[in-house]
Amino acid sequence: MLVRASRPARPFRLLAGVALSGVLVAAASGCGKEEAAPADGTDDALAGRARQVAEAWDGSASAAAWRTGYHPTGEAVQLPRGGLRGRADEQAFEDGRFVLRGELPGAGPGDGRVAWHGGKTLKRPLVGADESYGSLARSRGAGKPQLTVTGVELGEMRLATSRGPATVPAWLFTLDGYASPLRQAAVLPSKPPRPPIGRAQGIPGLPLDRLVRTAADGRSVTVIALHGACDDGAVVDARETTGSVVLAAAVKDRQEGGLCTDQAKMQQVTVALDRPVGDRVLLDAHTGRPVPYKGMHGITPSGG
Structure with a gap:
C-alpha cells in the first residue's frame, strides 16, 4: 500500500523557461470526466488543481500500475x-x-x-x-x-x-x-495506466508538451511548456508529495485584446525539486496524466 502524503505543497514558485523555436496548435485530449477547478485566481486555481491530482493519484491503483511498468525517461x-x-x-x-x-x-x-x-x-x-x-x-x-x-x-x-x-x-x-x-x-514501453482523475476544466494555461530531461541527481526536471502569442511566456510550479510530483503550467502576464493566433509557442522550463524524483509519478496538473517523455527530437533552441 502506498502512503498518502499529508504535508502541504511547497510555496507556489513560478519558474520561467528558455524560449524555443517552432509553434504548434495547442490541443490535448482527456480521459474520464472533466474536473472543475477552483475559480479564485490563477495561482489558487492551479494550486488547488495540483492538490486534486496528487490526492487522486497517491495510493491509487493507477500509481501502483505505473510503478510496475516499463516507462522510459531517457533516449531510446x-x-x-x-x-x-x-x-x-x-x-x-x-x-x-x-x-x-x-x-x-x-x-x-x-x-x-x-x-x-x-x-x-x-x-x-x-x-x-x-x-x-x-x-x-x-x-x-x-x-x-x-x-x-x-x-x-x-x-x-x-x-x-x-x-x-x-x-x-x-x-x-x-x-x-x-x-x-x-x-x-528494442522493447515496447508499457501502456500508461488510466488516470484516476479527468482533465481540468476552466484553468488558465496549457498542458505540458513533454518531459525532455531529468537531472542526474533527480533534483530537477526539464519540460516543454506551451504558451500563447499574447503573453510573456510559460511558468511551471511543482507540488511534491511522497508519491507524486505534479507540475502545473501557466502563462505570465497575458495581454487582453489585440490580435492573437490560435497557435502555441514551445518553451523549455527547468523545475527544481525539493528532493529527487525517484519512483514518484511525474504528473501534469491540467491533464491529470503522467508527463510523457519524448526528448528534444524536433525541437531547436532559438538563438543556438
Whole structure:
C-alpha cells in the first residue's frame, strides 16, 4: 500500500523557461470526466488543481500500475561512443538518412526482458529489427550524405526509466566508419495506466508538451511548456508529495485584446525539486496524466 502524503505543497514558485523555436496548435485530449477547478485566481486555481491530482493519484491503483511498468525517461537511441563525427553525419541522423548494406535479422524471440537493479524484471514485446531500422531511416535523401548500416544484431543497452536505470534489449546498428554501434531500445514501453482523475476544466494555461530531461541527481526536471502569442511566456510550479510530483503550467502576464493566433509557442522550463524524483509519478496538473517523455527530437533552441 502506498502512503498518502499529508504535508502541504511547497510555496507556489513560478519558474520561467528558455524560449524555443517552432509553434504548434495547442490541443490535448482527456480521459474520464472533466474536473472543475477552483475559480479564485490563477495561482489558487492551479494550486488547488495540483492538490486534486496528487490526492487522486497517491495510493491509487493507477500509481501502483505505473510503478510496475516499463516507462522510459531517457533516449531510446544511443549514438556510438564519442558521438557522431562531423556536422554531415549529425544532420544525416537528424534527418533520418540511412542506407542499409546487407540484410536485417529475421524474426527472433517475441519478447524481451527489462531488468532493474535488485533483480526485478519485466517481460515486454520485442520490436523487430525491420521496424527499428525503419524508425531510424525515415528519409532516403538521395544525393545527400547518409549513414551506412553494415550490420545489425540484438544486444543490450542501459536506459533511464521511471523505476530507475534498467538494462533493456536493444538493436545494435554497426555504422560504416565507427568502432562502436548505434543502439536503439528494442522493447515496447508499457501502456500508461488510466488516470484516476479527468482533465481540468476552466484553468488558465496549457498542458505540458513533454518531459525532455531529468537531472542526474533527480533534483530537477526539464519540460516543454506551451504558451500563447499574447503573453510573456510559460511558468511551471511543482507540488511534491511522497508519491507524486505534479507540475502545473501557466502563462505570465497575458495581454487582453489585440490580435492573437490560435497557435502555441514551445518553451523549455527547468523545475527544481525539493528532493529527487525517484519512483514518484511525474504528473501534469491540467491533464491529470503522467508527463510523457519524448526528448528534444524536433525541437531547436532559438538563438543556438
